[in-house]
Amino acid sequence: MSLAMPRAIGKRITSPRFSDPALAFHWPAAIAFAALCFAVSYPGRLNQDSLYAVITMTARGELGNWHSPTLGWLWSLPGGLLGQPAGALLVQSLLLGLFAGFLPRVPPTPRGRLTLALELLLRVVLAGSFGSIGKDVATLGALLILVQLLRHALHTRLSYVPAAALAILVMLVLLIKSPNFLTFVLGIALLLPFFLHSFRLYATIVTTTLLLGALAVPLNRAVDAHLFGAKDMHPDKQLVIFDLAAISLRTGANAFAKVPGWPTAQLPPVASCFLPNMWDPFAPWGPCSGYSAAYDRLDAPLKRRWALEILTHPLAYAGHRLSYAGYLVRSQDHASWGIAGDAVNDAASATALAERREMMARLHANRPVQLWRAGPATAAFQWLEVHLLRYPKIQSVALVGSLAILLFGWLRRRTDVRLGALLPAAIGLGNFGMLLVFGVADPARYLLPTVCLFYVALLAQLAPGYERKGV
DSSP states (O other): OTTHHHHHHHTTBOOOEEOOOOEEEOHHHHHHHHHHHHHHHTTOEEOHHHHHHHHHTTSGGGOBSSSOHHHHHHHHTTHHHHOBTHHHHHHHHHHHHHHHTEEEOOOSSHHHHHHHHHHHHHHHHHHHHTTEESHHHHHHHHHHHHHHHHHHTTTSOOOHHHHHHHHHHHHHHHHHOGGGHHHHHHHHHHHGGGTBOOHHHHHHHHHHHHHHHHTHHHHHHHIIIIISOOBOOOTTHHHHHHHHHHHHHHHTSOSGGGSTTOOGGGSOOGGGTOBTTBOGGGSTTSTTTHHHHHHGGGHHHHHHHHHHHHHHOHHHHHHHHHHHHHHHHHOOOOTTSSTTSOOTTBTTOHHHHHHHHHHHHHTTOOSOBOOBOOOTTHHHHHHHHHHHTOSTTHHHHHHHHHHHHHHHHHHTTTTOBOHHHHHHHHHHHHHHHHHHHHOOOOOGGGGHHHHHHHHHHHHHHHSOOOOEEOO
């Protein structure tokens, strides 16, 4: 019995023929790109969410879990020495450097030289984007390093240090934003068909991964509350209110009113507040902020109502989510990230400085925030960002391109598999799938990981490689 089980399972698993080029880690390249990122964007560009995060780590009485305390803590590690946001910029620059240090070992042929040149160009463009301090940029850095480590593992035995690094990176992505667990689950679901023949085994692995991944949500809350002492600001209200409002309008029945104690008469009608592409009108800063205030004391019953409405009105829910995804893919709001984006610490913008001062006064900030000014290289990096990462159709190109890479790999799965291309494409599509289910606003920066992972996948597909049997 004990021998028959492995054989039975083994017949359902394929060992593909890989032809990925080996990756080598170059410390000089890593240090050079980390330094480039730090120098180009010094002291770093802050949006309002990131300003809140760096301030509340020094004003602990204001610390809440609306944004990731884990990421705020990580940003604050060099903050005492460098100030902020330079400390946060250093952390993100190191993430870029660790990714940039991995380069493919390619032959000195025209195709090999072209691949290496394009790899270096991608890292140069990312140096500008990593100057925008934010959870999406930090998530991107962790995912890029994770992909490179897994690609490197194709050619070397996975030792304790890389395995520990992989575990830390996965945990970091989950603690930055717990819904990211679905990114990994969907990425695994897209990759498994290349290795499995049994649908039952496939379903078992995906279901188990989903259940284990969902534990990231309570884990995240426990870390925020017990490790950092962050106040519960009910961040889940964004998703619950957004979905309940949409279902209410699509079914013609106010789902909020079905919750005992909900102050329906004191609140504006759902139809006067709802936007199909974002939840912001219901937020504490929005015109219908009463919904956000009423949510806090009814958190648990509203979540139960949310789950029940999804189960009883699946078509209304699916229509709402697909509508939101359409706005996300068509969004041209790239202004909240990168060296070409808006920043509340922009020394040349009076409006940005006023926003920064207002938030610092409200949060009783006790440390100055460094101001960003355009440098000699700013214009060149802005141009590179706009033409590679920020043009209007980039989200659609990344999604279609990632699907094409998976389809091409599937058609060639019996003769040649480029796992180095399939892996980032699958995780990039997983990021989009996570937003499809959990997204509450449509700034294009939320698809930044999908866009950049598509470029990584495309370059891995183009690189000259070699044949290697097995995993």
